[in-house]
Amino acid sequence: ILSDAFKTAIIAFVFALLISLRSKASISVFMSLLSTLGTYYSLAKGRVIRVYNKIKSFAVKSTKGIPMTFGNGEDAWRACILSSKExxxxxxxxxxxxxxPNKSNILPLSLGQKLSLCCLDDDENVAKGGFYLASPRSALGSFSIVVPRGAREDVEFAIGTENSNFVRVLENDLKIGDEVALLPGDQTLQYRGEFMPVTDILYIGSGAGIVPIVDQVKSVIPSGISSVKSVSIMWVNEDANDFQVAFRELKNEYYKYHKLRTISCYVNNVKDKFTDYHKYDEIREIITDFSPGKMVVV
Structure with missing residues (x-):
């Protein structure tokens, strides 16, 4: 026969357990609701920012920069100054x-065009590379590039031998205030397909390859700018920290425009062939069979 004290203890324990379970369920529901509200808030905020930017563009006359001019042949190069490393x-x-050279200067680059940079290392050897801008092409008085650092073979794999050598000089030899020569580089975004207009774009990139993708996404998704109706992005990095390069920018565009349907980020060794993509439902959904009007940018 159980004592009254023991019975009371059991009842109290069961009652406390029920409250605990109910509390956990309530917390789970609450967190789910909070997550949903957060998503709707971000979407609403993105739409408001989009409308605000559109109204602002009509109300405020944009400041037009002065395009830098470049000559021909050996005299084509112009100078800029390394101002920061971050x-x-x-x-x-x-x-x-x-x-x-001038705070009002802008670089006359088109969408998908690289910028050629050239300098001397400490041994007076020429180092040269071609890079996409990590800053707006309309930025006044300055520009930025984003490049990897690490073991030589890893950097070479990511951006090529010539660019890797230039990055080595940037990291080890050049100091703030040193001069670098620049020149508009190769145009890499050229559609040679027969199906026009382009209505759907899938971008596939890894590492800093996301930099030109961000610029292109911002250029094609605003309403009335292009014929593109749907944009999807697949971005692969070896380290999850490397998504910090541009994920926030992409997320902001996702909440602002419904055309940006999917941003799929995967951590994978990009040196290996990514042949098991069929195992991922999200990848199967965005890598679909070709149809007229679809364009894939790698």
Whole structure:
């Protein structure tokens, strides 16, 4: 026969357990609701920012910069100054910012065009590379590039031998205030397909390859700018920290425009062939069969 004290203890324990279970369920529901509300808030905020930017563009006359001019042949190159070096969060990437000769200067680059940079290392050897801007092409008086750092073979794999050598000089030899030559580089975004207009774009990139993708996404998704109706992005990095390079920018665009349907981020060794993509439902959904009007940018 159980004593009254023992019975009371059991009842109290069961009652406390029920309250605990109910509390956990309530917390789970509450957190789910909070997450949903957060998503709707971000979407609403994105739409408001989009409308505000559109109204602002009509109300305020944008400041037009002065395009830098470049000559021909050996006289084509112009000079800029290395003004800062900054790590990008906890990633392996570094942002280098350069000042143009005039604070009103802008670089006359088109969408998908690289910028060629050239300098001398400490042994007077020429180092040269071609990079996409990590800053708006309309930025006044300066520009930035984002490049990886790390073991030589890893950097070469990511951006090529010539660019890797230039990055080595940037990191080890050049100091703030040193001069670098610049020249508009190769145009890499050219659609040669027969199906026009382009209505759907899938971007696939890894590492700093996301930099030109961000610029292109911002250029094609605003309403009335292009024929594009749907944009999806697949971005692969070896380290989750490397998504800090551009994830916030992409997320902001996602909440502002419904055309940006999917941003799929995967941690994978990009040196290996990514052949098991069929195992991922999200990848299967965005990598679909070709149809007229679809364009894939890698």
């Amino acid at each position: 790590s990008v969060g906890n990633s392996k990437y570094v942002r280098y910012t350069f000042g143009l």
